[in-house]
Amino acid sequence: MCPSKSLYIYFTATTCDGKSENRRIFVIENTNADPFIGTFTWKGQITDATNKWAIDGTVLQHPSGQLYFIWSGWEGDVNERQILYIAQMSNPWTISSARVEIARPIYNWETNHFPYINEGPQVTIRNNVISLVYSASGSWTNDYCLGLITASTNSNLMIPSSWRKQSSPIFRSANSIFGPGHQSFTKSRDDREDWIIYHSARYSGSGWTRQVRAQPFTWNADSTPNLGSPVNPNIPIRLPSGDQNRVRYEAEHARHFNGPYPHPHSSASNGFKMGYIDYLDSVVEFTIQCPKSGTYIIVIRNANGSAGNAFATHLLTINYDNQIEIPIVNSGWNMWGASMIRVNLNQGANTLTFKKGLNFAEINALDVFLDE
Structure with missing residues (x-):
């Protein structure tokens, strides 16, 4: 994430005893123009006042310049469900407001495994439409999939009613790819194409034995991403535009x-x-x-x-x-x-x-x- 000339990496960690209930989100910063040769410095934990269990943090950079932090967290201290929260930021490593719930698992494709899960939020903006793509169901199952929540850049993003969740997943198991989820958006080298990078099961029922995949995507008429279906692993995908030939x-x-x-x-x-x-x-x-x-x-x-x-x-x-x-x-x-x-x-x-x-x-x- 680069809201300025600095690069920020958000990651989840837990205590040395490996207890999952202690997972929280942390930030490191690199101020070098080339972060591959620069030095990262520790900025510490990023949290709201509740300091509850938290993973999968990402930043929404609003066209106005306001930064928002979005993550998956627990409502309390028991692993019953993962909820998506949003909060305002005063800088890239500090939350400056109370957290606000914008989505929780409610549909049968989100609640078919326990605990109920909404996680892995990633955001893209097109024509004033904010598309928040997230992962639902159990990442250890073939049912893991991607859902979509939208909002307008003209709305108050700290009001839950500004966000609308689609009732069906937008990317799910197909074509010998099982449990696709936890995607990120990226561009081709020449900035002409949109691509997603996601992980999926290596084979049906493989659980957390997973693989990383990539494919291009297009856009719907309403300015939301059209991810299509996972491409069969044995169907060739052309190189991203601008990549050198092999x-x-x-x-x-x-x-x-x-x-x-x-x-x-x-x-x-x-x-x-x-x-x-x-x-x-x-x-x-x-x-x-x-x-x-x-x-x-x-x-x-x-x-x-x-x-x-x-x-x-x-x-x-x-x-x-x-x-x-x-x-x-x-x-x-x-x-x-x-x-x-x-x-x-x-x-x-x-x-x-x-x-x-x-x-x-x-x-x-x-x-x-x-x-x-």
Whole structure:
């Protein structure tokens, strides 16, 4: 959040004994123009006078310049439901008013698991319409989803009746994506497209074993976000506008020894995947061409369906040196995910050699681009 030239990060923490009932929200500040090289300083806890349980704080920057803090909290000291509250701020780390309830779980899709939950508020403003997108139901279930509350920038946001909650979720399980929720809004690099980043279950019933996903969204005629439905994990999504192009290397074109071989599957990029990397001496070897020496990002499209939802790894060496262990989480066979690494490559040809690590995983393709 950047209401000024400073960057503020809001995070939730609890006491060292790990007791959930002690969760509160805190703030750190970075005044450097580039926060990736600057220093963050501690601003402390941000709370209203009740100092009740609180998570998922975010800031609404009103066009007038007034700042509002919105978060998910308990009404009392017992975990019965999570309510969305709003309060005015006097600066980015201080609440200056009493908290006001703007939403609580009331619909059956919000109250189908206990405790009842409204959480993860995120705000966007378009044509004087404030859209507050929040998460509802249990994040450990397939029913986790996104709801929408709206208000006008011309209304008094500290009056609960200024906020109107839609009676149906706007983003929920579909297309082999389960329990999508806790999204954030962002823009493409060239500022031309709107995207959401959210997390979902890795597979049906996976609980808090989750994954991060992203996809573009559009706008409804009433200036609220049209998130559509989660895109199937095996349906390609074009790169965000303004992102640099990647060079793709299909696994079926890689050299392979001692077990691995390419075999067809409709979910795979170009229709083939490299499987049966089953033995300690199994090898899959790519040749990567680089226009110049430098730091490159390599995105490995892979899948892990090991028995018992077990974690898997591949062992990667670059130009026959510097072995790297590549973690591959379990989402099931043919449910493709990605492992990303940042490495130094030489101008011209580079050899990337994959070997079996823990358990079992397949490779579909590599995407390679210069880190700049």
